[in-house]
Amino acid sequence: MIRTRTLTLTLLLTTAFGLISCRGGSESGRLTVAMMPKNKGNPYFASCRVGAEEAARELGVKLLWDGPTETDPAKQNEVVESWITRGVNVIAVSVENKEAISTVLRKARAKDIKVLTWDADAEPDARDFFVNQATPRGIAETLLDHTSRLLGGKGTFAIITGSLTAANQNEWIRQIRQVMAERYPNIRLVDIRPSDDDRQRAFEETQTLLKVHPEIKVVMAIASPAVPGAAEAVKQSGRTDVRVTGLGLPNAARPYLKDGVLDSAVLWNTKDLGYLTIYAARALAAHAVKPGDASLTAGRLGTVKIAGDNIILGVPFTFTKANVDQFDF
Amino acid sequence: MIARITHERVLVGVLLLELVLFGAIGSNFLTVGNAAEIVRASAEIGLLSLALTPVIVTGGIDLSVGSLLGLCAVVLGVVWRDADLPMGAAAVTAVAIGIAGGGVNAWLIARGIPPLIVTLGTYSLFRGLAEGITGGVRNYSNFPHAFLWLGQGDIAGVPSQALVVAAATIGFWLLLHRMAIGRALRAIGFAPEGARYAGLGVTRSVGLVYLLSGAAAGVASLLYVSRLGQAKADAGTGFELMAITAVVLGGTSIFGGRGTIAGTLLGVAILGILQTGVRLADLPAELAGVLTAVLLILALGTNKLFEDTGERLDA
Numbered sequence: 024m025i026r027t028r029t030l031t032l033t034l035l036l037t038t039a040f041g042l043i044s045c046r047g048g049s050e051s052g053r054l055t056v057a058m059m060p061k062n063k064g065n066p067y068f069a070s071c072r073v074g075a076e077e078a079a080r081e082l083g084v085k086l087l088w089d090g091p092t093e094t095d096p097a098k099q100n101e102v103v104e105s106w107i108t109r110g111v112n113v114i115a116v117s118v119e120n121k122e123a124i125s126t127v128l129r130k131a132r133a134k135d136i137k138v139l140t141w142d143a144d145a146e147p148d149a150r151d152f153f154v155n156q157a158t159p160r161g162i163a164e165t166l167l168d169h170t171s172r173l174l175g176g177k178g179t180f181a182i183i184t185g186s187l188t189a190a191n192q193n194e195w196i197r198q199i200r201q202v203m204a205e206r207y208p209n210i211r212l213v214d215i216r217p218s219d220d221d222r223q224r225a226f227e228e229t230q231t232l233l234k235v236h237p238e239i240k241v242v243m244a245i246a247s248p249a250v251p252g253a254a255e256a257v258k259q260s261g262r263t264d265v266r267v268t269g270l271g272l273p274n275a276a277r278p279y280l281k282d283g284v285l286d287s288a289v290l291w292n293t294k295d296l297g298y299l300t301i302y303a304a305r306a307l308a309a310h311a312v313k314p315g316d317a318s319l320t321a322g323r324l325g326t327v328k329i330a331g332d333n334i335i336l337g338v339p340f341t342f343t344k345a346n347v348d349q350f351d352f
Numbered sequence: 353m354i355a356r357i358t359h360e361r362v363l364v365g366v367l368l369l370e371l372v373l374f375g376a377i378g379s380n381f382l383t384v385g386n387a388a389e390i391v392r393a394s395a396e397i398g399l400l401s402l403a404l405t406p407v408i409v410t411g412g413i414d415l416s417v418g419s420l421l422g423l424c425a426v427v428l429g430v431v432w433r434d435a436d437l438p439m440g441a442a443a444v445t446a447v448a449i450g451i452a453g454g455g456v457n458a459w460l461i462a463r464g465i466p467p468l469i470v471t472l473g474t475y476s477l478f479r480g481l482a483e484g485i486t487g488g489v490r491n492y493s494n495f496p497h498a499f500l501w502l503g504q505g506d507i508a509g510v511p512s513q514a515l516v517v518a519a520a521t522i523g524f525w526l527l528l529h530r531m532a533i534g535r536a537l538r539a540i541g542f543a544p545e546g547a548r549y550a551g552l553g554v555t556r557s558v559g560l561v562y563l564l565s566g567a568a569a570g571v572a573s574l575l576y577v578s579r580l581g582q583a584k585a586d587a588g589t590g591f592e593l594m595a596i597t598a599v600v601l602g603g604t605s606i607f608g609g610r611g612t613i614a615g616t617l618l619g620v621a622i623l624g625i626l627q628t629g630v631r632l633a634d635l636p637a638e639l640a641g642v643l644t645a646v647l648l649i650l651a652l653g654t655n656k657l658f659e660d661t662g663e664r665l666d667a
Contacts, residue, residue, distance in 0.1 A: 110379065
């Protein structure tokens, strides 16, 4: 008896809950931008958040920052669902699962919420713009600038890559070859060796490289675990005429940058990425930007290029001995 | 009749409190749309929790359901895309894999291995198989619209998965509260040896609840994949603990013998509302975890105070 009554009561409650409705509408007043990292606990994203908050202060935008703290792939979707319910003005997501998130982002667009992706993209029809942190071409140019500077415009270098099949790295290598052909006729790439995204493997491969090709003066490590691995190998070899450059995260690079073995670590400025995302969100909400536009003005970043439906952060950022202490990720 | 403080009444109180609180401080919380979203987000955990209630009533546990959901999701993708069979066949296969997984648990538990150990093992096994099949990275998507309707569609505003959960609720309610086997399950939970000597088919009854738990994981995988539109090996990570939390919050004794379907449903609702409410009220999402702990202790503590007025064996 009691149990049946409780069950009825539950059902009644659920119905009532559904019927007390229609406070509807969006959050009043300020523009609300909801921004999601892939993972809230990752220092990389914490650094992006700093820039996003800076831009939000400048623009008087209300910034909601939320995302998964665990590995459950459904979490990003649930957070977006709750933002749709809240009625935020713009949603900006760094996408973990392209297919899954696209479903719910399309739903947000259908409800007239502006959608951006940043850092990692969803399916193109699920968002208005992708805030793209770096193009492969831009990365290749910056890496070769450093290499050429270290070689004095003439000489040989070798690459430590991720795995030999990694799509990202192979695209970068393709662009590196192209930029070399166009601009650096006196620089020669003699070898490409895999690290399988493992620091120890990068260490061993770099040791081998230095023995097989004693003439190389620059090791370019283009996977982030490979940077400290390659730097350690060069350091232990005692070859003061060989320097390392590459793509990497500042915390892993810091000790080698300070040693001088590692000349530079190229990535993008994570703070600027967060900053630009908020400026893009604001412009989108104000209908001040549409696909096909050539550029966007973004506060202290000045004029930022737009390519199709990609808003490009610009030239990659280089961590050096001088600036690495400003970053913590 | 004297009003008694039962655990369910405490839960209804908690639920009302949540509605009032989040209704006051959350944006667009008390809306039909939000109610539908909460139902959608809670449906898979709801199914797993319903099936887990009789398991825990027998004094057992099933830690493998989240992993099994992942395996079923992956199998669904493989059968549909790689084997190029119709979606219906893939769905049936996924549920069959769920039942088979539950069968593995049931068979091992019938051999006298404690459920905690068996399902801890299959927890790793099922997830491992799912990762092995997909290499951990393969992701199935672009499912047919008719299938996605199950997770994203509605009938006159009622989310489609609500119907599945309603059907499962009725089924498990009949099983636990209206059929002879329900009484047997409680008896087993209180005293398995006693139940055996009383001539109850202990092995068969216990086997059945693990089979049903596996079947629920299979059906939940369909809801999950159709809601998210993707099937990947990490589907349902951590769902087993959320389901156990809901069941225990619902008043089912972790030592067995006691538990109700209504309580479990209330537990699922309270946790689902909490998660969404915290987000809509602009509170840090981590608070949901802390509040879950507070609720669990509060609800069960209150229950303890009035223990002798609570559940009875002949419920």
